[in-house]
Amino acid sequence: MASRQLLVAPPEALRKPLCTPHRLLLGPGPSNLPPRVLAAGGLQMIGHMHEEMYQVMDEIKQGIQYAFQTRNALTLAVSGSGHCALETALFNLLEPGDAFLVGANGIWGQRAAEVGERIGARVHPMIKDPGSHYTLQEVEECLAQHKPVLLFLTHGESSTGVLQPLDGFGELCHRYKCLLLVDSVASLGGAPIYMDQQGIDVLYSGSQKALNAPPGTSLISFSDKAKSKIYARKTKPFSFYMDVQLLANIWGCDGKPRMYHHTTPVIGIFALRESLALLVEQGLEKSWQRHREVAQHLYRRLQELGLQLFVKDPALRLPTVTTVIVPASYRWRDIVSYVMHHFGIEITGGLGPSADKVLRIGLLGCNATRENVDRLATALREALQHCAQSQL
Amino acid sequence: MASRQLLVAPPEALRKPLCTPHRLLLGPGPSNLPPRVLAAGGLQMIGHMHEEMYQVMDEIKQGIQYAFQTRNALTLAVSGSGHCALETALFNLLEPGDAFLVGANGIWGQRAAEVGERIGARVHPMIKDPGSHYTLQEVEECLAQHKPVLLFLTHGESSTGVLQPLDGFGELCHRYKCLLLVDSVASLGGAPIYMDQQGIDVLYSGSQKALNAPPGTSLISFSDKAKSKIYARKTKPFSFYMDVQLLANIWGCDGKPRMYHHTTPVIGIFALRESLALLVEQGLEKSWQRHREVAQHLYRRLQELGLQLFVKDPALRLPTVTTVIVPASYRWRDIVSYVMHHFGIEITGGLGPSADKVLRIGLLGCNATRENVDRLATALREALQHCAQSQL
Ligand SMILES: Cc1ncc(COP(=O)(O)O)c(C=O)c1O
Ligand SMILES: Cc1ncc(COP(=O)(O)O)c(C=O)c1O
Numbered sequence: 001m002a003s004r005q006l007l008v009a010p011p012e013a014l015r016k017p018l019c020t021p022h023r024l025l026l027g028p029g030p031s032n033l034p035p036r037v038l039a040a041g042g043l044q045m046i047g048h049m050h051e052e053m054y055q056v057m058d059e060i061k062q063g064i065q066y067a068f069q070t071r072n073a074l075t076l077a078v079s080g081s082g083h084c085a086l087e088t089a090l091f092n093l094l095e096p097g098d099a100f101l102v103g104a105n106g107i108w109g110q111r112a113a114e115v116g117e118r119i120g121a122r123v124h125p126m127i128k129d130p131g132s133h134y135t136l137q138e139v140e141e142c143l144a145q146h147k148p149v150l151l152f153l154t155h156g157e158s159s160t161g162v163l164q165p166l167d168g169f170g171e172l173c174h175r176y177k178c179l180l181l182v183d184s185v186a187s188l189g190g191a192p193i194y195m196d197q198q199g200i201d202v203l204y205s206g207s208q209k210a211l212n213a214p215p216g217t218s219l220i221s222f223s224d225k226a227k228s229k230i231y232a233r234k235t236k237p238f239s240f241y242m243d244v245q246l247l248a249n250i251w252g253c254d255g256k257p258r259m260y261h262h263t264t265p266v267i268g269i270f271a272l273r274e275s276l277a278l279l280v281e282q283g284l285e286k287s288w289q290r291h292r293e294v295a296q297h298l299y300r301r302l303q304e305l306g307l308q309l310f311v312k313d314p315a316l317r318l319p320t321v322t323t324v325i326v327p328a329s330y331r332w333r334d335i336v337s338y339v340m341h342h343f344g345i346e347i348t349g350g351l352g353p354s355a356d357k358v359l360r361i362g363l364l365g366c367n368a369t370r371e372n373v374d375r376l377a378t379a380l381r382e383a384l385q386h387c388a389q390s391q392l
Numbered sequence: 393m394a395s396r397q398l399l400v401a402p403p404e405a406l407r408k409p410l411c412t413p414h415r416l417l418l419g420p421g422p423s424n425l426p427p428r429v430l431a432a433g434g435l436q437m438i439g440h441m442h443e444e445m446y447q448v449m450d451e452i453k454q455g456i457q458y459a460f461q462t463r464n465a466l467t468l469a470v471s472g473s474g475h476c477a478l479e480t481a482l483f484n485l486l487e488p489g490d491a492f493l494v495g496a497n498g499i500w501g502q503r504a505a506e507v508g509e510r511i512g513a514r515v516h517p518m519i520k521d522p523g524s525h526y527t528l529q530e531v532e533e534c535l536a537q538h539k540p541v542l543l544f545l546t547h548g549e550s551s552t553g554v555l556q557p558l559d560g561f562g563e564l565c566h567r568y569k570c571l572l573l574v575d576s577v578a579s580l581g582g583a584p585i586y587m588d589q590q591g592i593d594v595l596y597s598g599s600q601k602a603l604n605a606p607p608g609t610s611l612i613s614f615s616d617k618a619k620s621k622i623y624a625r626k627t628k629p630f631s632f633y634m635d636v637q638l639l640a641n642i643w644g645c646d647g648k649p650r651m652y653h654h655t656t657p658v659i660g661i662f663a664l665r666e667s668l669a670l671l672v673e674q675g676l677e678k679s680w681q682r683h684r685e686v687a688q689h690l691y692r693r694l695q696e697l698g699l700q701l702f703v704k705d706p707a708l709r710l711p712t713v714t715t716v717i718v719p720a721s722y723r724w725r726d727i728v729s730y731v732m733h734h735f736g737i738e739i740t741g742g743l744g745p746s747a748d749k750v751l752r753i754g755l756l757g758c759n760a761t762r763e764n765v766d767r768l769a770t771a772l773r774e775a776l777q778h779c780a781q782s783q784l
Contacts, residue, residue: 004584004586004589006461006676006677007461007586007588007589008457008458008460008461008462008463008588009458010458010672010675010676011451011454011455011457011458011672013450013451013454014451014454014455014458014665014668014669014672015669015672015673018432018448018662018665018666018669020435020436020438020444020448020662021438021442021444022436023436023437023438023439023442025437025438025439027439029655030437030439030440030655030658031437032436032437033436033437038434038435038436039434040410041433041434041435041659042430042431042433042434043412043430043433044412044414044415044424044425044430045415045417045422045423045424045425045600045606046412046413046415046417047415047417047419047422047738048422048607050413050415050738052412052413056410056412058405059403059405059406062403062405062406063403063406065400065403066400066401066402066403066406068400069398069399069400070400071399071400079472079473079476079608080471080472080476080633081471081633081654081655081656081657082654082655083632083633083653083654084471084472084633084654087631087632087633091630111632114632115631115632117628118628118629118630118631118632119630192396194396194399196399196400197396197399206655208437208655214437214657214658214659214660215440215655215656215657215658215659216471216608216657216659216660236509236510237510238483238510238511238630238631239479239507239510239630239631240475240479240503240506240507240510241472241473241475241476241479260743261475262473262474262475262476263421263422263473263474263598263600263607264473264607265473265606265607265608265657265660266422266606266607267433267606267607267608267659267660267663268606268608268657268659268660270410270412271659273406273410274410276406277406277407277410280402280403280406280407281407283402284398284402285398346439346442351652
């Protein structure tokens with residue numbers, strides 16, 4: 001061993017200082033961090049199993065319960081992004097062969113179906129066009145036909161800009177002995193959701209959208225019904241990292257002494273705590289109202305520019321992420337690049353089934369201000385002047 | 393919807409400011425963050441798919457190649473802790489029914505075996521006492537007997553304090569058409585490892601040990617042989633989040649345009665970049681030497697206190713994490729608490745098979761200094777004076 005030489009030299013690129021640009025993030029997420037969350041990101045480490053850490057984790061649980069409007073004891077943060085929360089839900093709720101009904105009206109349903117397939121569920125996607133939503137009647141027919149154990153719906157369909165109404169779906173599912181799983185990654189804090197009152201069995205969300213925390217942690221909560229299904233599994237979930245029974249222990253949800261499972265992302269958890277504290281400070285209803293009002297302001301400004309919204313029915317528009325039809329004689333990529341390069345503002349194109357069809361504008365948490373809308377409108381006006389394609 | 397009321401009140405605990413204690417983290421990890429990593433943690437967000445982010449990711453890949461001493465193109469950071477990297481390795485390398493040989497001489501082999509079981513591999517654990525290591529001969533017998541497709545070994549067995557020698561294992565495995573997977577979470581940067589020269593097919597490590605970055609990202613690299621096995625799979629890995637073919641794309645390892653997969657932990661990635669830059673600045677060999685010298689200093693100070701090392705053979709001692717036999721007439725918990733409460737220093741007890749047997753002391757990256765050893769020795773001396781149990 002002593003005789004070995006280093007054959008791979010130290011890379012020159014890492015001798016230069018890290019230098020990151022200033023960006024106004026008005027895409028569908030991640031969003032910018034407010035000062036208090038930034039400060040938490042710069043804190044020194046403590047141990048993932050220190051008493052003070054458990055206290056912060058307990059506070060986060062309470063913050064999630066508030067944000068989700070739930071009293072579920074089985075409420076915690078997952079050590080990964082929104083996809084990790086989706087997999088945590090599906091790995092624990094589904095066993096191979098279980099029937100899984102999926103609302104697939106955008107990319108997130110496609111992703112849920114993909115994960116369901118991978119773990120051997122019998123997946124029944126209810127495929128609909130991007131921009132559409134699901135009615136109680138449509139879902140009831142599929143529940144009757146496929147007898148699924150789990151239904152997946154996306155509350156804030158950020159690839160299409162649709163806000164899925166949720167009233168009545170919980171009750172409906174329960175009549176058919178099905179659990180209701182809802183993705184609120186893009187909507188939480190920006191549009192009303194009431195986990196307990198709406199009978200949602202599993203709800204998850206991300207840190208990096210309207211909560212304005214860095215990506216890397218996600219929120220998840222399980223109703224008693226969902227918990228019972230998990231604790232009655234015949235097989236262990238494929239993933240140890242995402243095993244809810246083990247996560248329940250480290251998050252102090254099972255009343256037993258906490259044992260080492262994995263090293264949680266301590267600094268990300270500090271930041272998440274601060275983002276939830278900011279939501280508490282503001283109040284959920286005020287936050288919803290602000291997102292709604294700022295979105296209205298955006299719609300007006302877009303209209304002034306002659307741009308059209310992709311979602312026609314105002315009641316179905318997601319306030320946090322707005323989809324705009326790519327105007328005729330423009331390429332979406334030109335507009336996005338122009339706004340980025342001349343104004344340092346991020347907006348994005350479509351994703352999955354909405355690719356090439358739309359521009360997406362996110363007004364998330366602290367970024368949801370009239371000033372930001374006005375800055376973007378100025379940038380878009382200039383982009384529209386410069387990016388028209390005479391040939392198209 | 394409009395008529396619904398908030399039933400869950402904003403939690404009072406989140407109205408108080410976040411307040412975290414100052415700790416010297418001399419357990420087996422996580423470790424403290426140096427100023428440059430702290431500064432990165434406090435940076436503002438940019439998009440996970442911005443050009444500048446791809447640049448940082450490319451720099452990280454080069455940093456990992458240097459730290460691992462590999463030229464593997466398939467080298468990237470996983471969006472999760474060390475366990476997530478372990479699962480990423482096993483989910484992608486094993487298919488149901490594959491034979492998997494596991495060095496189980498501490499908790500990490502147990503965990504690898506557990507994950508292997510969950511995904512339906514035929515797991516053959518080579519169970520040995522904590523404190524032991526594996527010889528080429530032992531492993532060869534098991535390779536011949538079980539014909540595994542994959543062997544797992546832990547380089548730095550942080551639950552027992554053992555440094556597993558790695559020379560010859562790669563060649564041996566390849567003679568038996570087996571791939572070699574090595575966990576270097578607790579050893580990377582602190583003890584020599586040469587991925588390519590030692591014929592290691594898959595190597596992973598953590599961010600929060602000798603690299604001194606926050607937990608939440610992990611490093612992983614795959615040899616061409618490992619890559620071929622992954623790309624020739626008959627089944628998709630159970631996890632989408634950890635699917636290496638998809639991760640290879642977002643990390644720019646497959647030469648194709650990068651597509652959205654999940655939102656990477658942007659701030660954690662900034663911090664990881666800085667921690668790798670610090671390793672480059674110092675140089676691997678200097679870092680190894682410093683860890684060795686500081687560990688020697690620790691051994692001397694422990695001896696002065698009458699304490700005994702758990703690993704007798706100096707060549708098998710892990711420089712980053714030292715295991716100390718719990719002295720007769722002491723309870724390990726009393727010593728750990730004393731040092732924490734009177735000195736703000738973390739050390740820990742054993743874990744898994746070493747539970748109740750040892751104290752564990754970590755000297756990781758920037759924490760590996762003679763000054764820290766001396767501070768700890770002072771604290772331990774006082775603890776030993778105060779914690780003796782006459783009854784034991
Ligand atoms: C509605 C929705 N679900 C899930 C996700 C996936 O989250 P992540 O990218 O953090 O994995 C997103 C992210 O954009 C989202 O908007
Ligand atoms: C050798 C080794 N492997 C794996 C792990 C697991 O890493 P994590 O706790 O980040 O999941 C650790 C963490 O202590 C370790 O020391």
